[in-house]
Amino acid sequence: MADTATEVATEPHTGPVEFDVTEEQQELRAAVRRFCAEQSDGPAVRRHMESEHGHDPAVWARLGRELGVLGLAVPEELGGAGAGLVEQSIVVEELGAALLCGPVLGTIGLALPALVASSAGPLRDELVPSLVDGSRTAALAAPERAGLFDPHAITVGAVHAGDGWELTGVVPQVVDAAGADLLLVAASGPEGIALFAVPGAAEQVQTEPLTTLDLTRRQATVRMREAPARLLAGADEIDAVLGHAFYTASALLAAEQVGGAQHMLDVTVAYAKERLQFGRPIGSFQAVKHRLADMLVLVEHARSTAQHAAWALQTGSDDPFLATSIAQATCSEAYYRVAADAVQLHGGIGFTWEHEAHLYFKRAVTDAALLGGAEIHRDRIAAAVLDHVRATPGVPPVADGRA
Amino acid sequence: MSTATDAARVEEVAGRVVADHDPRRLPVQEFLGACFDAGLSWVHFPDGLGGLGVSRGLQASADAVLQSAGGPVPFRLNPIGYGMAAPTISEHARSPELARSWLRPLATTEELWCQLFSEPGAGSDLAGLATSAVRDGDTWVVNGQKVWTSLAHRARWALLLARTDPDQPKHKGLTYFVLDMEAAGVRTRPLRQMTGQAEFNEVFLEDARIPDEHRLGAVGDGWRVAMTTLMNERSAIGAGGAERGSGTIADALALWADRPHRRTPVLRDRLAALWTRSEAQRLTSARARRGVASAGSPGPEGSVAKLVSAELNQDVYEFCMDLLGPESTLYSSYEVRRDGREADWRGAVQQRFLRSRANTIEGGTSEVLRNILGERVLGLPGDLRADAGKAWKEVPRG
The missing domain is CATH 1.10.540.10 (Acyl-CoA dehydrogenase/oxidase, N-terminal domain)
Structure with a gap:
């Protein structure tokens, strides 16, 4: 002390x-x-x-x-x-x-x-x-690639209509769109790409719910036909607005992955202590214990990178591009592997509908795919860290066979 | 006494030492002697034993003043001495005079220390060691073989763990000694490793005698003394944070930059994954340091470091070898050097690659570390132990 x-x-x-x-x-x-x-x-x-x-x-x-x-x-x-x-x-x-x-x-x-x-x-x-205050909910219908706004994939058009705008187009796979009171939609208009606010309940808007792998995180196809819209962010600011949104979402998604992975680790450790086979708790077998130790390492790494991403975005202490990619590359892989190992270590019960493991496993799969998977974020990291790296004096000696 | 007063005192004493003994001009040993006399070697030790009797946390303040004035990092010059021997001596030596007679030359690095714990038959199961110490009047007669002893060929003193009662279960029959490496019956032989170099030694003990005065702690209490040694080990946690991209991964990045013609998309993805894992571990260490600072004790993230960095080192050098391609099959030299520069992680990449195979064995195998994470951090039950409660001599060994 x-x-x-x-x-x-x-x-x-x-x-x-x-x-x-x-x-x-x-x-x-x-x-x-x-x-x-x-x-x-x-x-x-x-x-x-x-x-x-x-x-x-x-x-x-x-x-x-x-x-x-x-x-x-x-x-x-x-x-x-x-x-x-x-x-x-x-x-x-x-x-x-x-x-x-x-x-x-x-x-x-x-x-x-x-x-x-x-x-x-x-x-x-x-x-x-x-x-x-939670009385209304919203979803963002803007195309994204690897956790970055992708203006080339816009599928919605915007035209002036009186004081406001009308949007027409289809956006596939919008997370949390079904039942959303508010849709923020990126659309291409006469002055460029802009972000619009569209009431989810408008009769010109159809949200068609999709059956999702993860039932706890829904998606819907959003169809708009001359849907009433108000301009939120114009062409000059949409990159900054959606950049901030996708970076923030990446950091928060990483935090969610940490939470899910930690829970899967906790329940699996508890199970390994109480489940008896061959007259012993299965957690006393090194094959099980060591897998749990590896899961712990994954969770600890995930936690560090997720916290760093949030801190970096909040304080500006690190490049947001790199900080969110480090977090997403680490947390996507960690949650998936921890959830998969949780199913494995639970044995038969882990494969049942009744046990909660499959719900987390499906969330882990979904979270890893959303906003770019680990491979795509590694690719972003490589682009930032490896592709333009120049030869420096710090190259370690390489033996050439001549003493 | 308030800690703020102590902090001011430590800084003042350190300021005086560097003013009166310029580390940039004085021989290292003389400067470190001045630090010892001023109580700055281990500030939490008592007065006269290289300390000031203040909180251990203030060592960093002293080190900052001493090292920014050009002073050496003494831990690097006498690692076993500073990190393990000194805390054990100060806690367990039989008299302050004896402690002082060991500690001052240890602090100045005139006398280096080594550690005689591991044996050919006792690696992960250290408490099963077989080197015996038998009492003969006021001395102990020691027989056995120790292994993986770094610095044994240069050390004057050794920390020795030996079995004094083979009829007790393994942990209870051990006693802790300080052994004079110049005593008769102590023979040191270089241990050549797969890199061709000999960083370590084997030490053979044949009727080597230790005065009972050089016993640390009670007879049969050696395991507990050894544990306090290990707990007191100056850990990396107190050190400053590493920069992004520093450490082993820097080697891979530098090679990648230097050999553009060897790049492939698959190697690029592998290096990005290694870089990301290094970064995750760097952040985890930073988090562990803040945890120690705010909660007072390291969380699980501290126990993860050794396991991860060992496996990461291996993966990084495997990557380097794959990047080198045909060049990776060449080597510098298998000739044994004993010139103080034999540390293999400073050799050629191929040698660093071979050296990294030891990382998951030395200082706790990765298998043992996973047991520790599983049992001490996650609270999982221990494995069945065939030797539980048995007299050491009844336990099969081999």
């Missing part, structure tokens, strides 16, 4: 340092975990995932209104908590650990950051508060 006091005394303290965990953050985590245990336990997750829109709007509203944890990275002047992305990622991690059904990626991950990054105006002021 004396050492701890010394650290504080000798270190010039100028605000929080990366990887510090504050008391407030611990309380936040505990509160969300408690909420999930009450509102989103195993039976509730199954009930919600089999419901029409794949989640319970009442639970989502309580997350916003009672806990106030949907807009932690949203500035206070917009109705958010103004805490930061680090805090928001703690929440998303816990929601991922509980596999809570709701528009986490669509609303917290993508739509709110896009709105926050858009220029100020009455439209933004109107849309943000109801998403923060």
